[in-house]
Amino acid sequence: MQMKKAFKAFKRITSLCAAAACLSASLITAGASEPYYSYSYDNWNDAIPAQAGYKVSNTYTGYDLGLTRLTDPEDDLYISRTAPIALNGPKDIFFESVKEEFWIADTKNSRIIRLDKDLKLKGCYTGVEGAESGITNFNEPQGVFVITEDDGNTYMYVGDTQNSRVVRCKITSENECECELEITKPDSPIYTSKSNTFLPEKILVDAARNIYAVCTSVNSGSSQFNYLGEFQGFYGANRVELTGEIIRRRIRRVFASDEQLKSMESAAPVEYKNFDIDEEGFIYTVTEAANTTTDAVKKLNAAGYNIWNNDAGNEYVFADSGANTYDASTNTTYTTRLTDIDIDQHGFINILDFVTGRVFVYDEFCDLITIFGTSNTNSDQKGSFTGPNAIECAFDNVYVVDGTKNDLTVYTTTLYGSYLKEAVLLYDDGRYVEAKPYWNEVLARDGTCTFALMGLGKACLSEGEYKQAMEYFKDAYARRSYDKAFKYYREQWLQDNFLWLFLVIVLLFVLIITLSILKKKGIIKKRVHKQKKQVERKKTKKELEHEAQLAAEAAEKAAEEQAENSENNEKGEDK
């Protein structure tokens, strides 16, 4: 297993290098606008160059968002002359789809910022009125979740981290909100935390208005609260990743005495960092710890069971999957740290990698669609990140909040990307033929797009053009699909050529039978005879040699005898 992983990692490194080399060669002439190389993974899991599915649209700082209004005394949103007009370490962004508003947790400034769909300031909340604990101001809130109920009221859920509370508040005006519910550290003995704290970071609310909070140094999953704020237990913990260290501990445990056992620390899983909920109520989690391979990305059902479980025989691969990866363009080895996940309105999964600043887009079946974004290791440009903290999707755009550069980057879909996404949506619905024109557009722009080859292959398969389908699947290196196409192709071929085949077989039979009859009657000489004759000839030849040798020996003997005799005779004569 380890060997296999190592091999995979090696393969990845070499292929990434190759991809980067190809791209750097091509980009010199193309004059790229993006500060990174787009790539994708093929069916071998090798990195290959690809077209960009998204491009940088714009970057918004606090000034661009209109935060100066907060310091203008004549403005409705005026707070104070000293209110910061820049973002400071924003940790979360949320898009509320009913009113189409963006909400940003401006963490270091201890406030929540509300923006309209054009990213213009609409409101700002520095605290909450009427909380039970009496604390008004937020203290470094890291998570925000907003729901507009059917009655038109908007409710904001804030993970008020340093105040150790989660609040649900009703929005009453552009800078005021009323506390409805305040959740503090649960008294329940079930609640355990390594540092005995309650520091909610990310907040999520499901259809039944249960509240989930990811808390610092809690590795049993997210804390789940019901509508009334009662602690319900933990939800969807990660499992312990099986490493050499864990195996060593398990072996030691077998031999350890009870006292030794007590002093041993138990293996704890790493906590997941962030989550999102889709329209069907599934919760998706990402684990930020470097190089996680177990449970790095999960899709949890209501029972907290992971649907994307590779141990159950699936083969889901996310991001630059786990192992250390080499980046040829910067000559560095990096680890992946998945920091945020977002499911957009089409069901596409967007995963943000903190280290590389890359966004990985997958369809609902976890097939890679596109990769974009970068960290600014060598140059600070639009579309490169220093500390990408959160990702959100809306209007086919992707919004990434950078907590170090303190800005908001908007990516828009390229033409290629929009064709690709349209095609994938039809493909995932099983409407292969309808997706065909989109796939052709995609393939015209990127001839090695594996997904497009698969899509066209399946379209051909459902249209009955098996030969063409086989070619597409071969290019995509999809062995299973190729096999399916080949099966139909073979069937068709046999049907088309049945008469011809039948005739050939009958003729062969007739030929064999006549030959055997002719052989029996002795009209054709059997091959066996020939062989025997050859052997006989050889034998006689050998025998002849042997005989000749024998004869020669006999002659020699006779000669010797004769010589002896004559000698004797001579001796006798002498006597």
Add this chain to the structure above:
Amino acid sequence: MYEFTTMGWLKHVIFHPIEGFEDLRWKKQGSLKVAIWIVFFLFISMVARRQLTGFAFNGSYTKIFNVVPLLVNSVVYFFTWVIANWSVCTLLDGEGRLKQICINSAYSLVPYIVGTFLATLISNFMVLDEAIWVNAIYYLGMGWSVILMFQAIKAVHQYTIPKTIICIVLTLFVMLLILFLAILLLSLFQQVYVFIYSIYTEISYRIRG
């Protein structure tokens, strides 16, 4: 008793696994030329298996084709086996000579080669549901070759069955040893080469001044 042509002997040996090799020995038959050809075909069959197996059945990484591992898998392993077996059995009162071991071992590989070619051929007409036929042919050839190889070693050295087993296990171990030493030697020579080359570059720089 038996009188065959060269190929006739090959056929006789393959289809008479119990006494074929004994006959071969007593009649002092078997051709080294045929044996070399068989080893060559072993190599060809391995290349064919990697490159020509039907697409659905071929799991090998087709982006790169490197002939060296295949060469090692066939030719190098075969001759290492022959030399290792000879080295071991000379010490274990084996009666076989190097040439005989080579001939007998090569003859016993024929079913494997034929099985590989056949499996490669039919995998182009089969779908994955019928994979059992492809595998059956391949493993049938392999199993047959293993039995023949056992008989070949047994006959060439005039061993009993337990002694043959011991001898084969020891041969495998000696093969490892030989390959290990070969790699060691190779890397050693490489270092010597690098050393000499660096001296050469150093001197050439000095001369240029």
